[in-house]
Amino acid sequence: MNRDGMDEKSIESILTDLKSKDTPYERVLSSMCTYPHPVAVMAHAQFIEANLGDPGLFAGTAEIEREVVRMLGTMYGTSDAHGHITTGGTESNIQAIHAIRNARNLREPNIIVPESAHFSFDKVADVLKVTVQKAELDSDLKVDLSSVEDLINDNTIGIVGIAGTTEFGQIDPIRALSDLALSENVFLHVDAAFGGFVIPFLPDRNKHGRGREYEFDFTLPGVTSLASDPHKMGFSTIPTGGLLFRNSSYLNRLSVDTPYLTVASQQTLTGTRSGASAAAAYAVFKHLGRDGYAQIVHRCMDVTHELVARVRKFGIEPLIDPVMNVVALDVPDCKQVRSELAKRGWIVSITRKPCALRIVIMPHLTSENMRLFTDDLCDVMRTG
Ligand code: 0PR
16 A cells, blocks of 8 residues: 555546456446446445444434335235345355255255356355255256256255346246245245346236246245345346345344344344445335336347347357347357457357357347347357
């Protein structure tokens, strides 16, 4: 650290230079984050010093967090959700399984996650010392129910379904997992870190509304907890995750005494927590409302379908028809194609198994820049 303080202007100029090295989102087709909504940025700045780790000092911010949890709960089928704001899907997944582990208290507990689960479940295994068994996927890249059934044993404490897989944007059969969880008396955690702000707003597939296949939340009786991230498709600021439990008994399993704080106990993994995140989520929920979110999701889905239609003309197929705004394109040598695209300034990612070119069509991607992208993709495929 420099000994003498530097003036604000010089610092700002250094920061501007450093920021110019960051990739602008318009070229990023691999991220599940995007520009936060300006209303979220405004609220974030307003609550910048608020610490939800000691909520007695920040009664207004604590009220905001309760309201965010309530709004999330009603979006996911319960008027009585219990939970808190986290730093994102990783923390939510860790704490959900942490609660389940504490509730069951077995010597060698295991959980079952789909092969498509986010790598945060590898962290769950490491941090919580819970064995994470991976169930196979079916040909639609949803978790194969019989594989989950086969893996359940006396030490199984919970199963996980993904509502919006990171790599394929697929939605696991959560109703069937819910039935299974109830019949096997195990917990069901739904990882809707990404899909939580997409699935409720997908265009109706038919005049009967949301298809049964998209049931994924607390309306299903076996679902015990759910992760949904406002900092992804919710347009809140980073970091804003949401962790919800069906009832408070699960959350209570995470309590530790905090006698010298303004509250007697804490159920969160982190101590000091951003009140700014809570305010940002609150502000953007209020500002956009369900209709605002639906409009944005519909636009992303339109761009997604346009992209798929265009690449199909060049003989490139997606692994599955798009369910959400995540597409995995079946291209040979996808690693090579990825690096060729990077040379042209496009940042895409790849999936693990099967290896495909993965594109997340976030709101920062317009029809126009996706057209430019598909031209480049097809050119790269032609010229090798
Ligand atoms: N669960 C699912 C289904 C996810 O997709 C993700 C993140 C997580 C959990 C973990 O969430 P946090 O990263 O908030 O802890 N999915 C993206 C991924 O890992 C996150 C991401 C975002 C990656 C922006 C890259 C990026 O530029 O691919």
